[in-house]
Amino acid sequence: MKKKIVSMLLASAMVISLMACGNGSSDSETGNADSAETEADVPETETLDIYVPDVPEIEGSDAEAEIDIWTYYGGDNTTMADFAVEQIKKKFPNVTINLEAYPQDGGQTVKTRAAAGDLPDLLLVDSGTLMTLAKSGNIIPIDDYANEFNIGNYYTDAIMENCLVSEDGHVYQFPIGSISPILWYYNSQLFEDNNIKVPENYEELLEAVKQFRQLDITPMSMFGKEPWPLGAFFDSFAMKNNEAGFYALSTGEAKASDEGYAEAVEKIKELIDEGIFQEGSTNADFDTASALFKSGKAAMILDGSWYTSEAIAELGENLDIMEIYPTGEPGDTANQYAMSGGGDTNGMAVSDSAEDKDLAAEIGFLFTYYREVAHYETTGLVETPLKVEGLELDTELDHVSAKLQEVLPNYTFSGKFLHTLTNTEFSTTFTEEMQKFIVGESSEDFISNIDKCIERTVE
Amino acid sequence: MNKMLGDKKAIFLFTFPALALFTVFVFYPIMQTFYRSFYEWDGINEAVFSGLDNYRELFTDPLFYQSVANCLIFAVILVLFQISAATLLTFALLNPRIKGKKFFRTAYFIPVVLSVTVVCQLWSAIYNPEFGLINQVLEALGSDLHQNWLSDMHFAIFAVTFVNVWQYTGYQFTIIYSGARAIPEDYLEAARIDGCTNWKMNLHIVLPLLKSTFRMCFVFAVTGGLNAYAQMNLLTKGGPGTSTYTLTYMTFRNAFTVGKFGYGCASAVMLVILCLAATVILNRPFKDRDGIMA
Numbered sequence: 001m002k003k004k005i006v007s008m009l010l011a012s013a014m015v016i017s018l019m020a021c022g023n024g025s026s027d028s029e030t031g032n033a034d035s036a037e038t039e040a041d042v043p044e045t046e047t048l049d050i051y052v053p054d055v056p057e058i059e060g061s062d063a064e065a066e067i068d069i070w071t072y073y074g075g076d077n078t079t080m081a082d083f084a085v086e087q088i089k090k091k092f093p094n095v096t097i098n099l100e101a102y103p104q105d106g107g108q109t110v111k112t113r114a115a116a117g118d119l120p121d122l123l124l125v126d127s128g129t130l131m132t133l134a135k136s137g138n139i140i141p142i143d144d145y146a147n148e149f150n151i152g153n154y155y156t157d158a159i160m161e162n163c164l165v166s167e168d169g170h171v172y173q174f175p176i177g178s179i180s181p182i183l184w185y186y187n188s189q190l191f192e193d194n195n196i197k198v199p200e201n202y203e204e205l206l207e208a209v210k211q212f213r214q215l216d217i218t219p220m221s222m223f224g225k226e227p228w229p230l231g232a233f234f235d236s237f238a239m240k241n242n243e244a245g246f247y248a249l250s251t252g253e254a255k256a257s258d259e260g261y262a263e264a265v266e267k268i269k270e271l272i273d274e275g276i277f278q279e280g281s282t283n284a285d286f287d288t289a290s291a292l293f294k295s296g297k298a299a300m301i302l303d304g305s306w307y308t309s310e311a312i313a314e315l316g317e318n319l320d321i322m323e324i325y326p327t328g329e330p331g332d333t334a335n336q337y338a339m340s341g342g343g344d345t346n347g348m349a350v351s352d353s354a355e356d357k358d359l360a361a362e363i364g365f366l367f368t369y370y371r372e373v374a375h376y377e378t379t380g381l382v383e384t385p386l387k388v389e390g391l392e393l394d395t396e397l398d399h400v401s402a403k404l405q406e407v408l409p410n411y412t413f414s415g416k417f418l419h420t421l422t423n424t425e426f427s428t429t430f431t432e433e434m435q436k437f438i439v440g441e442s443s444e445d446f447i448s449n450i451d452k453c454i455e456r457t458v459e
Numbered sequence: 460m461n462k463m464l465g466d467k468k469a470i471f472l473f474t475f476p477a478l479a480l481f482t483v484f485v486f487y488p489i490m491q492t493f494y495r496s497f498y499e500w501d502g503i504n505e506a507v508f509s510g511l512d513n514y515r516e517l518f519t520d521p522l523f524y525q526s527v528a529n530c531l532i533f534a535v536i537l538v539l540f541q542i543s544a545a546t547l548l549t550f551a552l553l554n555p556r557i558k559g560k561k562f563f564r565t566a567y568f569i570p571v572v573l574s575v576t577v578v579c580q581l582w583s584a585i586y587n588p589e590f591g592l593i594n595q596v597l598e599a600l601g602s603d604l605h606q607n608w609l610s611d612m613h614f615a616i617f618a619v620t621f622v623n624v625w626q627y628t629g630y631q632f633t634i635i636y637s638g639a640r641a642i643p644e645d646y647l648e649a650a651r652i653d654g655c656t657n658w659k660m661n662l663h664i665v666l667p668l669l670k671s672t673f674r675m676c677f678v679f680a681v682t683g684g685l686n687a688y689a690q691m692n693l694l695t696k697g698g699p700g701t702s703t704y705t706l707t708y709m710t711f712r713n714a715f716t717v718g719k720f721g722y723g724c725a726s727a728v729m730l731v732i733l734c735l736a737a738t739v740i741l742n743r744p745f746k747d748r749d750g751i752m753a
Contacts, residue, residue, distance in 0.1 A: 279588035436700030
């Protein structure tokens with residue numbers, strides 16, 4: 001009898017401890033807004049002079065409710081998301097907002113959870129996931145809400161024209177993020193100290209790469225483990241001949257064996273052979289590549305304009321950007337302002353499983369709006385998607401952002417991010433081929449394999 | 460009669476939960492995977508029946524053959540290195556003159572209990588071509604063998620496999636050592652009295668008596684090699700290019716990255732068939748002359 005009681009007690013203790021572990025891990029994975037505000041080391045935001053969106057009252061908006069939001073959360077994104085939640089709670093004091101970090105895995109988790117019927121009320125989507133979720137009815141069209149909230153009063157014309165409407169003519173997301181160019185950042189101190197000219201064309205770039213290699217400095221650090229930087233690097237060359245870059249390949253509008261693309265491939269090959277990237281670049285993640293650049297072991301890095309605040313914190317006045325990609329022929333200005341990156345139908349969508357869709361839609365809009373307000377005012381994001389009248393910057397624009405602000409109106413964006421292509425088989429194969437190319441595949445094989453991929457994947 | 464009925468109830472009560480779990484979490488998903496392999500399906504929208512198209516595409520896909528080749532390389536290396544190392548470590552610890560056996564047993568098993576993510580992070584740093592331990596040591600020794608361990612198209616698969624070898628040799632050692640310890644001491648003592656050396660004793664007495672244990676270890680190593688995924692995903696993401704793809708990684712890529720779940724299911728079915736075939740082939744050498752399994 002005694003043994004049975006002891007056994008039962010031991011079993012109960014095990015079960016209770018397992019339950020406690022389960023509760024503990026779910027709290028650490030999600031960012032409940034209430035706990036995030038008290039637990040996270042979030043810098044104080046001053047009371048900002050913000051332009052308050054004029055959105056209609058919702059019936060029953062005083063009632064208690066819970067809204068789950070899947071969003072960027074971590075690093076700077078925490079500040080922005082928490083600010084947005086704080087502002088929303090002023091209008092909806094009885095609504096609890098639960099934030100969950102959006103896993104940046106190319107949409108794999110989103111699709112899996114959609115198949116399992118486990119989507120939150122509001123979730124981040126991009127062009128890689130949007131149409132799949134829309135066709136399956138997992139997210140709802142928000143055309144009516146977009147009109148009702150007059151979002152055109154708050155977002156720039158560029159966003160409204162390029163990043164709002166999906167290929168089926170409907171609006172599914174309140175825009176998040178901006179039309180961000182992929183920039184070539186460089187360490188001006190390294191160039192100066194070693195008497196190397198900051199390149200403005202391909203010849204100068206090749207010379208700079210050779211000189212840095214002789215000095216045992218990595219010319220450009222690359223995080224080739226992720227697909228999009230490889231695509232952006234390719235586009236830096238290809239866009240000089242076709243503004244759409246690899247996007248045109250993915251739709252079958254162009255072939256890798258076309259003259260312009262073949263030239264770009266040869267240039268890339270020459271630079272790879274001269275050692276433009278660090279060893280093991282195909283295996284390097286962002287943190288590794290960024291650390292190389294910020295510590296002065298690499299002269300250049302390619303990243304989105306969002307990288308400015310992080311890099312400038314480390315490099316200060318030594319950080320600079322090249323206004324155009326130094327990949328064209330000397331004196332050739334064709335497509336010189338064609339930039340990789342750009343905008344995307346990226347934003348906050350309303351799940352079909354949301355209990356109160358009106359409430360979810362309004363909170364979705366307010367969340368995206370206030371998040372971008374915080375983004376602009378705390379980091380000086382010059383390519384903000386918002387109309388900035390009435391918004392104030394916390395600090396002066398840094399020298400890199402000021403430079404970008406001047407040249408941004410000249411930029412054109414006709415390409416896409418590699419991971420947001422709707423032709424996912426092409427984007428996967430293209431990434432694999434770029435990695436093979438970087439580690440030694442011949443340019444002929446690369447061109448041939450890409451063309452075969454286009455034949456196989458484009459209908 | 461009552462006793463027989465009582466036994467049947469007991470049989471049902473004790474086996475049903477395990478059978479139910481097995482059916483729900485193993486058997487049913489395998490059947491679903493087989494079923495879905497005949498469909499074109501993106502994982503969310505309605506599936507469209509496509510017959511044998513997925514299999515036709517699979518057998519003409521060079522990536523399939525590369526993945527199978529990598530699986531076989533992985534399996535062979537695991538068998539050769541893990542089981543050999545585990546056997547030699549067992550022989551060493553069976554030697555009565557060795558001190559600190561508890562310490563060694565624990566030390567060999569520590570890598571097994573580490574999270575695979577932690578192990579891969581560790582080895583990613585060790586393999587780093589510029590700052591990693593291996594290349595630093597080789598440079599210090601004045602050697603030219605400095606390698607791009609995880610970025611070499613031909614070598615990366617071996618580098619990734621070695622991580623698994625390092626982590627799970629302790630697991631094989633535990634199984635083989637336990638089997639060896641279960642051998643009656645009388646046999647070994649009789650051998651020692653007859654003047655048998657340790658080496659001959661291990662070779663002619665311990666090894667033959669461990670036949671059934673080795674059968675299990677071989678099956679674990681081979682199927683583990685065929686199923687390899689975690690190390691590929693964490694160390695190289697199947698790269699550079701597709702040089703470290705295995706069938707499991709190919710299934711993941713087709714289903715979750717490309718969005719062709721039907722095609723992914725077809726490659727998963729081939730993986731199951733490969734594992735079954737490997738198990739059947741491995742069982743043959745371990746049958747005795749009367750055809751009874753060891």
